[in-house]
Amino acid sequence: MSVTxxxxxxxxxxxxxxxxxxxxxxxxxxxxxxxxxxAAIAELGYVPNLTARSLKSGRTGAIALAVxxxxxxxxxxxxxxxxxxxxxxxxxxxxxxxxxxREREIDLLRSPRLKMTDGLIFSALGMSEADVASLSVDxxxxxxxxxxxxxxxxxxxxxxxxxxxxxxxxxxxxxxxRIAVVGAHEGEVVGSAALRMQGHLxxxxxxxxxxxxxxxxxxxxxxxxxxARSMTELxxxxxxxxxxxxxxxxxxxxxxxxxxxxxxxxxEDVAVMGFxxxxxxxxxxxxxxxxxxxRAWIARTAVETxxxxxxxxxxxxxxxxxxxxFRIVERESAVAEVxxxx
Amino acid sequence: MSVTxxxxxxxxxxxxxxxxxxxxxxxxxxxxxxxxxxAAIAELGYVPNLTARSLKSGRTGAIALAVxxxxxxxxxxxxxxxxxxxxxxxxxxxxxxxxxxREREIDLLRSPRLKMTDGLIFSALGMSEADVASLSVDxxxxxxxxxxxxxxxxxxxxxxxxxxxxxxxxxxxxxxxRIAVVGAHEGEVVGSAALRMQGHLxxxxxxxxxxxxxxxxxxxxxxxxxxARSMTELxxxxxxxxxxxxxxxxxxxxxxxxxxxxxxxxxEDVAVMGFxxxxxxxxxxxxxxxxxxxRAWIARTAVETxxxxxxxxxxxxxxxxxxxxFRIVERESAVAEVxxxx
DNA sequence: TCCGGGGACTACAACGTTGTAGAGTACCCG
DNA sequence: CGGGTACTCTACAACGTTGTAGTCCCCGGA
Numbered sequence: 001m002s003v004t005x006x007x008x009x010x011x012x013x014x015x016x017x018x019x020x021x022x023x024x025x026x027x028x029x030x031x032x033x034x035x036x037x038x039a040a041i042a043e044l045g046y047v048p049n050l051t052a053r054s055l056k057s058g059r060t061g062a063i064a065l066a067v068x069x070x071x072x073x074x075x076x077x078x079x080x081x082x083x084x085x086x087x088x089x090x091x092x093x094x095x096x097x098x099x100x101x102r103e104r105e106i107d108l109l110r111s112p113r114l115k116m117t118d119g120l121i122f123s124a125l126g127m128s129e130a131d132v133a134s135l136s137v138d139x140x141x142x143x144x145x146x147x148x149x150x151x152x153x154x155x156x157x158x159x160x161x162x163x164x165x166x167x168x169x170x171x172x173x174x175x176x177x178r179i180a181v182v183g184a185h186e187g188e189v190v191g192s193a194a195l196r197m198q199g200h201l202x203x204x205x206x207x208x209x210x211x212x213x214x215x216x217x218x219x220x221x222x223x224x225x226x227x228a229r230s231m232t233e234l235x236x237x238x239x240x241x242x243x244x245x246x247x248x249x250x251x252x253x254x255x256x257x258x259x260x261x262x263x264x265x266x267x268e269d270v271a272v273m274g275f276x277x278x279x280x281x282x283x284x285x286x287x288x289x290x291x292x293x294x295r296a297w298i299a300r301t302a303v304e305t306x307x308x309x310x311x312x313x314x315x316x317x318x319x320x321x322x323x324x325x326f327r328i329v330e331r332e333s334a335v336a337e338v339x340x341x342x
Numbered sequence: 343m344s345v346t347x348x349x350x351x352x353x354x355x356x357x358x359x360x361x362x363x364x365x366x367x368x369x370x371x372x373x374x375x376x377x378x379x380x381a382a383i384a385e386l387g388y389v390p391n392l393t394a395r396s397l398k399s400g401r402t403g404a405i406a407l408a409v410x411x412x413x414x415x416x417x418x419x420x421x422x423x424x425x426x427x428x429x430x431x432x433x434x435x436x437x438x439x440x441x442x443x444r445e446r447e448i449d450l451l452r453s454p455r456l457k458m459t460d461g462l463i464f465s466a467l468g469m470s471e472a473d474v475a476s477l478s479v480d481x482x483x484x485x486x487x488x489x490x491x492x493x494x495x496x497x498x499x500x501x502x503x504x505x506x507x508x509x510x511x512x513x514x515x516x517x518x519x520r521i522a523v524v525g526a527h528e529g530e531v532v533g534s535a536a537l538r539m540q541g542h543l544x545x546x547x548x549x550x551x552x553x554x555x556x557x558x559x560x561x562x563x564x565x566x567x568x569x570a571r572s573m574t575e576l577x578x579x580x581x582x583x584x585x586x587x588x589x590x591x592x593x594x595x596x597x598x599x600x601x602x603x604x605x606x607x608x609x610e611d612v613a614v615m616g617f618x619x620x621x622x623x624x625x626x627x628x629x630x631x632x633x634x635x636x637r638a639w640i641a642r643t644a645v646e647t648x649x650x651x652x653x654x655x656x657x658x659x660x661x662x663x664x665x666x667x668f669r670i671v672e673r674e675s676a677v678a679e680v681x682x683x684x
Numbered sequence: 685t686c687c688g689g690g691g692a693c694t695a696c697a698a699c700g701t702t703g704t705a706g707a708g709t710a711c712c713c714g
Numbered sequence: 715c716g717g718g719t720a721c722t723c724t725a726c727a728a729c730g731t732t733g734t735a736g737t738c739c740c741c742g743g744a
Contacts, residue, residue, distance in 0.1 A: 006700080014724090015724045033723080048701080049700050050454055050455065051458060051701090055391075055394050092455050093436065096425070097429075112392055115393060116402070224624070356694090370690090370692055371691095393729090397700065398730085
């Protein structure tokens, strides 16, 4: 059906290898020949078949990106950054959604589909330390996320503990003492929720603030709706608090809405802190003070690391853990000098 | 490097074709042979090379999805739906970002990268009717978006005019007369902005409300920041209005924030209407009344149509235009009975 | 006993490309 | 003018898979 090297070669009156050489910018070709070939290519509208090229070269020019769900804004923005970085490296990106489901994540790692890519950037959510063996794969793999540390592969992620600690310390510094948390995962020991909780607790302890279990709101998926539900529960429970730390922005935004509907003023009555610095965080009412965990850097670094692994081939160096810098983005929902304002 | 049919065949003591037959569930194989082959596959950890299979079959099992930008929530949610629908059809999705740039869109349509896919779902933003010729490609193509109608390909999209008209009529029915618009594109004749404006104007005319140019806020990209900027300009201009129609949700949310910062109450002083029904629209303060344009249906239908085209091969039927149903999602930012409430 | 037919398997050639040899030709240097 | 060395191009064999056309053998029916 489609035009091949053979067709071009026939029209140009040369061998297919010469056409191939023209396409691949092989230097030793007579200008006249080159022109004839180029004319034939243009005439026939020839486009190289990348599948065939891949088969020969063993490279596809594509990488896979596996995330829980593009509907979660954090992962949408992450994917946007990854695709952009990949394009700069001349790669296209195949996006898979795992739904954060452990089985699907493990299946994906063994999926034949990956033979169509040169490597995988994998943001795990359902897997845990126990599944670390599944990460021993025979293709380049860069891990994102917080579910597994010390695995056999390169890992690029954020400083969850330190960043969460800084977030809580920011609230404490602005005079808050009773800080509710939205989005904790019950009994979890690995994962973003656990690490951010750990940072939160470290900050409390460092400032001699007792831990109050009744201030913790547990949820499953970090969706706006769960942030709202969790906040509703906290309010119904009747506990008093003067700040809320949403373990991510969408939770914080969901919670903030419920707070305001209930008549509390943000940040005067309750300060709200998020985590992720989504685009959306700058446009809520009030705009959301949050933590920029270095998402763009993570995406860029993940692609660079994967490209490096792909180039190296079997010659694998030791697995590296790379951590992004973070910073507090001060907006309106939690301000340093709010105590004076009231 | 990796395990091939040859390796499996050698270990199992059969020909490679027999291994291939086992994998492809060819019926006439002795159970004993099948078992030996399956044991060898398991032992060696054989995974079929999809690239080679693609080369033989001409099918890759992948489709491409081109959108302007995943950072725009609408396209993130669209991509999520497309990937989900594609997975149900056994396809993986390669996501490309065009930035809404005309040149990049046209380049993409001719890109050799597409040889790695069986077809393309293409959400155009920068191209226009003049570029319709670029859409004549020799692979299955389904067009989304509003830039080009009557092209040579299948087209799945929303009822922009009718939906926008319904949105404005909803505002009118709730007693609003001076309706500002945020997100119009100056001088545009095709595209979502133009169509939604058309629907808006039809509604005004149908109710005898004069068109007031000073109520129109022009922007380029439909970002939160542009919604905010546009609203700021409207306020500085000093025009009076009792409702705002954001031509999409992010614009409406950006605008709503500025409105509230300026001291206006939503919806009491100004009603706000969006368009898209993003997840986020349900969790703003106040939650955003908007139009659900049938995004999920569009994604599903686009994948189904593409799959059909792929199956049909060269035997192309006539290009079809398929339009999604829409509905007004009533939330807090614009309510039918607001007149009574104040 | 022979033959037809199907079951179980194999050999070979493709899919479209690129790497490896190598065959000519032209040119330069001594 | 011989011999080396570039240059220009071609033939062929892969990459890993699957379709086609077999081969062989066994069984049942005439």
